[in-house]
Amino acid sequence: MSSTMINAFDPGATNGVAAREQAMIARRQKLLGPAYRLFYSNPVHLVRGEGVWLYDPDGNRYLDVYNNVASVGHCHPHVVAALARQAAVLNTHTRYLNDTILDYAEKLLVHFPPELSHVMFTCTGSEANDLAYRAACAHTGGTGMIVTQLAYHGVTVAISEMSPSLGGGITLGQQVRTVPAPDLYRGGGEDVGEEMARHVRAAIADLQACGIRPAALLVDTIFSSDGVFADPPGFLAPAVAAIRDAGALFIADEVQPGFGRTGEGMWGFSRHGLVPDMVTLGKPMGNGHPIAGMVARPEILERFGSRTRYFNTFGGNPVSCAVGQAVLEVIEGEDLVRNAAETGAYLRQGLMALAERFEIIGDVRGAGLFVGVELVADRAGKTPATAETARLVNGLRDRRVLISAAGPAANVLKIRPPLVFRREHADLFLEAMEAELTALPAG
Secondary structure, eight states: OOTTGGGBOOTTOOTTSOHHHHHHHHHHHHHHOSSOOOBSSSOOOOOEEEBTEEEOTTSOEEEESSOTTSTTOBTOHHHHHHHHHHHTTOOOOTTSOOHHHHHHHHHHHTTSOTTOOEEEEESSHHHHHHHHHHHHHHHHSOOEEEEETTOOOOOSHHHHTTOGGGOTTOOOOTTEEEEOOOOSTTSTTOOHHHHHHHHHHHHHHHHHHTTOOEEEEEEETTOTTTTOOOOSTTTTHHHHHHHHHTTOEEEEEOTTTTTTTTSSSSOGGGGGTOOOSEEEEOGGGGTTSSOEEEEEOHHHHHHHHHHOOOOOSSTTOHHHHHHHHHHHHHHHHTTHHHHHHHHHHHHHHHHHHHHHHOTTEEEEEEETTEEEEEEEEETTTTEEOHHHHHHHHHHHHHTTEEOEEETTTTOEEEEOOOTTOOHHHHHHHHHHHHHHHHHSOOO
16 A cells, blocks of 8 residues: 555545636546546645745645655745756756766765765656666676565656555566564564564575575665654664675665755764665755766676666756755755754654643654654554544645655654754644644544
8 A cells, every 4th residue: 555545535536625626636637647646635736835835826825744855945046046047058968078967966975975976867766766776786696676565666667566655556576575664663672673684684585595686675764655764773784784694785765864854964874874885866856856866886886887878868967966956055054954853853842742642642753854653543552543644634734734644554644844844833733733633533
């Protein structure tokens, strides 16, 4: 089951949806077909964004507590200006010499450990993970991949087969094995790091028993689709040691936790004291502009580069690189990593205070401005409160506060606002949460 399907709108259920939006939904169906989904039982019609706010056609504003893609805030003026300025000068591909891609690469790589000194640009996180997979196979001679049980890594053919959260008929590849996410809340007191390493070793053994050589362990370092698991810091190290002992690689998917979101440096893997073999990045690096990338140890790319001529028409184009550089300038200039740490801690404290009053909140977890709140029907049994979670998410939407849900039972509130989210915005969210929790029916 997809982690976002809890909020998917059924086009056939338009009760309560305004006539204007009903007409738009019908038009979407006619033009875009049946595969697209809308959030919420009453879909949101948006026409403008600014900072942490989104606006509908009537001027109503919605507090965005979900969209990490607009990492430095919707339509940040510094980013918009950089995009317009470069678009008015030149936009072409990487087969011509141009300083913009090199300037951005230098600025980006400064934020990585020195061992990670090559970057290759793509347009999407899906492409970045696909590229990392190809490089891992070339370097190791293997094809086997290990991911978590509800992972999401992208939508290319190869990567969709490593994205069990897509559900809906997606079949895992024969070369893919899944392991449980490191769930401290439901772990029964076990060492989640050692437990995950045990599952990784079992997956390696199963691949080898089937004649498949392991290539890599690929994980989203905040385990966002699995339900948001951040603690304890360092728990990933045993699993990474296990995959490397098998001659394979560790790929850190930083599409969601990267660029300062966890509040402890720029990358989620930093919390675990690790240097990955490859790191994949996605659209938060461009504040929603389609730029993504893969950062790697140079020795990983040596065989791949000697055998493969890589070309991506728009990956690394001057406009995208100018946008990416502007995003880094905003993160640094507005001290957004520190804001993620401080505002995130304040937000989690507020949520834990609500947990003292509302039994339905079983766990509050996360790092920085990436928070998961698990809702349960009973704390003793930790029974997932799936229906109540859907009601709460849709109730918050009606209060013009936007979040989503994740996890195997779709009962974990997924909270990841733009990095410019401040305490005053957290207070608005907490007030709406309190009101909606109070309105939930008893039992």
